Amino acid sequence: xxxxxxxxxxxxxKFNAEYFNGELKTPRFEIMHTKSLLGQCHWxxxxxxxxxxxxxxxxxxxxxxxxxxxxxxxxxxxLLIRQKNIKDTRTHHGQVxxxxxxxxxxxxxNVARTDSVKGLExxxxxxxxxxxxxxxxxxxxxxxxxxxxYARNYFISKFARSKDYYQDxxxxxxxxxxxxxxxxxxxxxxxxxxxxxxxxxxxxxxxAVREAV
Numbered sequence: 366x367x368x369x370x371x372x373x374x375x376x377x378x379k380f381n382a383e384y385f386n387g388e389l390k391t392p393r394f395e396i397m398h399t400k401s402l403l404g405q406c407h408w409x410x411x412x413x414x415x416x417x418x419x420x421x422x423x424x425x426x427x428x429x430x431x432x433x434x435x436x437x438x439x440x441x442x443x444l445l446i447r448q449k450n451i452k453d454t455r456t457h458h459g460q461v462x463x464x465x466x467x468x469x470x471x472x473x474x475n476v477a478r479t480d481s482v483k484g485l486e487x488x489x490x491x492x493x494x495x496x497x498x499x500x501x502x503x504x505x506x507x508x509x510x511x512x513x514x515y516a517r518n519y520f521i522s523k524f525a526r527s528k529d530y531y532q533d534x535x536x537x538x539x540x541x542x543x544x545x546x547x548x549x550x551x552x553x554x555x556x557x558x559x560x561x562x563x564x565x566x567x568x569x570x571x572x573a574v575r576e577a578v
Contacts, residue, residue, distance in 0.1 A: 392418035406443035510557030511548035
C-alpha cells in the first residue's frame with residue numbers, strides 16, 4: 366500500500382481515542398525514507414521543555430496496513446511517555462513502555478520493542494545489485510556485510526592484512542532485496558550482521574566466486 370500523511374493522521378486519531386483516552390496532543394506527521402528505522406517519535410527541547418512533537422514513519426519497505434499501524438502505535442506510546450513526562454526504567458523501552466505495549470497488544474496488535482527490517486521487500490521496482498562478502502572470524506563466528514562497489518579493493522587489502530580475523534571469504538553479488546536491502550553499504554568500517562553456519566555454507570554452495578585474489 367502507499368503510505369500517506371492522511372493515513373498516518375487518521376490512524377493516530379483513531380488509536381488516540383481507542384487506546385489513549387484521547388489524551389495525546391496531535392503532533393506533526395512526516396514520511397521518511399530510512400532503511401534502519403520504521404518509525405520515530407521526535408521532539409525539540411526549548412528552555413528545557415519538550416515541544417514540536419513529530420511522528421515519522423518510513424516508506425522504505427513495502428508494508429501492509431497492519432504493519433504501518435503497529436509502527437504508529439509504537440511511536441504513540443513514546444509520545445505518551447514524553448508528553449506526560451513519565452519516568453521509565455530505560456531511556457526508550459523500559460517497563461512503562463512495555464506495560465502500555467502489552468495493553469495495546471491485548472487487543473490483537475503486535476507492538477514490539479524493535480521491528481526487524483530483515484526480510485522486508487524494498488518499496489521500489491528498481492533492480493538493485495548488492496555487493497556482499499561473508500567471512501568467518503577468529504572466534505569461529507560467521508559475518509555478512511555489504512560494501513560500496515568502489516570500496517572493494519580497500520576491503521580486499523584490509524582483509525588480507527588481517528587474515529587471522531577475516532577467514533574463508535565469500536564474495537558475491539545479489540539482487541534479492543528481501544535478503545540484503547536492509548544492509549548499510551560499508552566504505553571503510555566493517556558493519557553488517559552475524560549469520561549462522563548453515564546460512565554461510567549455503568552462500569558458499571551457491572556462489573562460484575568464493576574469494577577475491
